[in-house]
Amino acid sequence: MTPARRPTLADVAKAVGVSAKTVSRVLNEDGPSSAETRKRVLAAVAELGFQPNLMARSIRVGGPDTTVGLVVPDLSNPFFGAVASGIEEVVDDRGLMLLMGSSQDDPGREHTLTQTFLARRVSVLMVVPSVGADHTHLKAPRAAGMPVVFIDRPGSGLTTDTVVSSNRAGARTGVARLIAGGHRRIGFVGDLPTRLYTRRERMAGYREALAEGGLPYDRRLVASAHHPEGSAEATARLLALPDPPTALLAGNNFMTLGVISELARAGRKDIAVVAFDDLPMAESLQPGLTVIAQDPKTLGVSAGRIALRRMDGDRSRAQTLTIPTRLIPRGSGELPALNGVRSGV
Amino acid sequence: MTPARRPTLADVAKAVGVSAKTVSRVLNEDGPSSAETRKRVLAAVAELGFQPNLMARSIRVGGPDTTVGLVVPDLSNPFFGAVASGIEEVVDDRGLMLLMGSSQDDPGREHTLTQTFLARRVSVLMVVPSVGADHTHLKAPRAAGMPVVFIDRPGSGLTTDTVVSSNRAGARTGVARLIAGGHRRIGFVGDLPTRLYTRRERMAGYREALAEGGLPYDRRLVASAHHPEGSAEATARLLALPDPPTALLAGNNFMTLGVISELARAGRKDIAVVAFDDLPMAESLQPGLTVIAQDPKTLGVSAGRIALRRMDGDRSRAQTLTIPTRLIPRGSGELPALNGVRSGV
DNA sequence: ATGAAAGCGCTAACAA
DNA sequence: TTGTTAGCGCTTTCAT
Numbered sequence: 193m194t195p196a197r198r199p200t201l202a203d204v205a206k207a208v209g210v211s212a213k214t215v216s217r218v219l220n221e222d223g224p225s226s227a228e229t230r231k232r233v234l235a236a237v238a239e240l241g242f243q244p245n246l247m248a249r250s251i252r253v254g255g256p257d258t259t260v261g262l263v264v265p266d267l268s269n270p271f272f273g274a275v276a277s278g279i280e281e282v283v284d285d286r287g288l289m290l291l292m293g294s295s296q297d298d299p300g301r302e303h304t305l306t307q308t309f310l311a312r313r314v315s316v317l318m319v320v321p322s323v324g325a326d327h328t329h330l331k332a333p334r335a336a337g338m339p340v341v342f343i344d345r346p347g348s349g350l351t352t353d354t355v356v357s358s359n360r361a362g363a364r365t366g367v368a369r370l371i372a373g374g375h376r377r378i379g380f381v382g383d384l385p386t387r388l389y390t391r392r393e394r395m396a397g398y399r400e401a402l403a404e405g406g407l408p409y410d411r412r413l414v415a416s417a418h419h420p421e422g423s424a425e426a427t428a429r430l431l432a433l434p435d436p437p438t439a440l441l442a443g444n445n446f447m448t449l450g451v452i453s454e455l456a457r458a459g460r461k462d463i464a465v466v467a468f469d470d471l472p473m474a475e476s477l478q479p480g481l482t483v484i485a486q487d488p489k490t491l492g493v494s495a496g497r498i499a500l501r502r503m504d505g506d507r508s509r510a511q512t513l514t515i516p517t518r519l520i521p522r523g524s525g526e527l528p529a530l531n532g533v534r535s536g537v
Numbered sequence: 538m539t540p541a542r543r544p545t546l547a548d549v550a551k552a553v554g555v556s557a558k559t560v561s562r563v564l565n566e567d568g569p570s571s572a573e574t575r576k577r578v579l580a581a582v583a584e585l586g587f588q589p590n591l592m593a594r595s596i597r598v599g600g601p602d603t604t605v606g607l608v609v610p611d612l613s614n615p616f617f618g619a620v621a622s623g624i625e626e627v628v629d630d631r632g633l634m635l636l637m638g639s640s641q642d643d644p645g646r647e648h649t650l651t652q653t654f655l656a657r658r659v660s661v662l663m664v665v666p667s668v669g670a671d672h673t674h675l676k677a678p679r680a681a682g683m684p685v686v687f688i689d690r691p692g693s694g695l696t697t698d699t700v701v702s703s704n705r706a707g708a709r710t711g712v713a714r715l716i717a718g719g720h721r722r723i724g725f726v727g728d729l730p731t732r733l734y735t736r737r738e739r740m741a742g743y744r745e746a747l748a749e750g751g752l753p754y755d756r757r758l759v760a761s762a763h764h765p766e767g768s769a770e771a772t773a774r775l776l777a778l779p780d781p782p783t784a785l786l787a788g789n790n791f792m793t794l795g796v797i798s799e800l801a802r803a804g805r806k807d808i809a810v811v812a813f814d815d816l817p818m819a820e821s822l823q824p825g826l827t828v829i830a831q832d833p834k835t836l837g838v839s840a841g842r843i844a845l846r847r848m849d850g851d852r853s854r855a856q857t858l859t860i861p862t863r864l865i866p867r868g869s870g871e872l873p874a875l876n877g878v879r880s881g882v
Numbered sequence: 883a884t885g886a887a888a889g890c891g892c893t894a895a896c897a898a
Numbered sequence: 899t900t901g902t903t904a905g906c907g908c909t910t911t912c913a914t
């Protein structure tokens with residue numbers, strides 16, 4: 193059997209015995225219509241299971257689609273899930289939906305995705321830029337009225353609204369805490385690539401704190417990894433140094449998993465840890481994990497608000513909004529520098 | 538200044554001095570075109586920053602939109618992020634994108650979302666059904682060729698492809714493990730509402746295991762909560778019973794957070810725990826958390842594969858696919874029933 | 883209060 | 899190899 197064709201406005205019109213325009217009027221509460229016609233039209237709509245074709249509507253009206261295009265590196269990363277949730281919360285009231293795609297942090301994929309979004313005439317484009325991606329192709333659409341917002345990292349080749357976390361200050365605060373606890377050798381386990389904006393900023397904050405504490409920067413105390421497994425290995429290497437760190441800064445949620453896992457495996461309860469990003473069971477670890485919490489939902493909410501303002505005609509200068517991070521002390525960052533006392537300068 | 542209008546196919550055609558159809562041919566690699574024209578067309582496209590309007594295309598071609606509509610309860614829940622990621626992985630090759638919306642487990646919102654998706658003519662509709670939601674309105678579109686897949690829970694009022702986890706067997710295996718360890722009083726901390734499919738199934742598995750182990754079902758050992766905080770309180774109540782459980786089954790990831798948090802707070806290392814859903818730091822807890830791991834990504838991948846098969850014309854009977862869960866022993870489920878020996882029958 | 887005709891941006895079908 | 903015409907499903911404009 194051939195599948196039943198989806199009914200169109202014309203089908204409804206024919207069924208009722210009126211013109212298509214009349215049906216359109218009833219459904220959109222456009223011009224006037226008699227109670228009688230209205231009733232019969234609605235009956236036919238229900239009867240036929242008619243669904244107006246929103247694409248056809250968009251075409252005719254000429255306006256943009258009712259979607260927000262969002263490019264994230266990884267759909268399964270809870271951080272970006274929270275961002276998406278924040279965006280949705282804000283744009284939902286305006287009838288906008290989320291069209292999402294993941295770039296895998298690949299500039300090529302990111303470009304393909306943004307092009308597709310443009311072709312789909314999204315109302316708003318939001319991007320978590322990949323390292324090495326260029327965004328010059330977004331200039332014209334933006335000039336034509338489509339808001340573009342960068343999230344979590346600045347974009348390149350386009351000046352537009354941007355929402356990021358206070359990465360540098362957060363890292364500095366966390367490391368300062370460790371220094372205040374007496375630690376003098378503090379390691380940093382960061383993610384890759386090292387050119388990644390958040391990595392660079394957190395690294396910068398780490399170095400600032402060291403400088404402020406009068407501690408030397410020792411590049412041997414800095415390790416990097418892609419995955420939790422790599423992070424665990426990196427942690428092991430750091431602890432095997434002749435003059436090992438007594439405290440660690442974990443650079444993001446994945447790095448933290450590796451650091452914690454290795455410390456647990458090695459039974460090293462003496463190593464202080466401050467971690468970037470809060471994690472679900474952080475407070476149930478022993479000791480509890482001291483974190484620099486980001487606020488991904490607020491990143492999304494802010495991005496959404498800015499976009500709506502732009503859609504409402506705000507033509508002011510592009511702004512960069514920095515969402516504060518928050519140090520949550522839970523124990524692991526408050527461990528005294530016992531080893532530090534022994535092996536320090 | 539009035540924003541520049543986005544260029545259309547006609548604009549490109551005029552700029553090059555050819556017909557619209559020729560431009561269309563070049564861009565879609567439809568019929569033949571001379572190398573010369575092709576070059577000039579592409580130049581003009583780049584020059585004007587032309588982006589074909591995909592919605593107009595869809596309308597003309599008559600086919601569905603190139604999107605997969607996905608309704609999940611909560612975008613920020615990593616479980617559904619993983620599901621989404623699995624779907625995307627599969628449908629990406631076919632040029633399909635994810636259009637997502639969250640229902641907050643509200644049947645009304647779910648209905649609105651699915652209606653919007655229908656109006657947008659999504660190629661595929663995937664839904665994690667809310668308790669109490671009805672899906673009869675999806676019958677016609679499905680008959681008209683739009684695949685509908687239920688994920689994680691069965692839908693209602695529509696027979697269609699469904700992908701779920703082996704909730705019952707998983708729970709049974711987990712509880713059997715505890716019984717094998719000598720536990721005779723085993724509590725269950727489940728989520729709400731109790732009518733939720735996954736909750737019911739896991740509860741059923743819990744009871745099956747008790748029965749198989751020759752243990753009585755004691756409803757006082759069953760507690761429920763919405764949030765981790767509630768789960769923590771529920772756990773405390775269970776442990777305060779005159780004849781308290783010596784082991785607990787945590788019903789999902791949020792419940793687990795509460796259980797673990799309360800046990801840590803109370804310093805109860807003697808309570809055995811098996812938890813539904815794996816969690817990032819489960820192995821770093823002390824003892825490591827024994828879990829019944831679901832495979833949300835595979836849920837998504839399977840749903841995607843089924844949908845593609847349907848799009849390719851598969852008209853076979855609707856199938857229900859059950860994705861296995863996997864018990865991962867890490868210590869917390871292997872604790873001996875010390876209290877059980879003392880206070881058991 | 884309702885309808886007829888034109889057109890949104892694009893492509894199928896048929897010429898040339 | 900290229901162009902012309904018509905039409906997707908809807909809404910705008912202008913009549914009636």
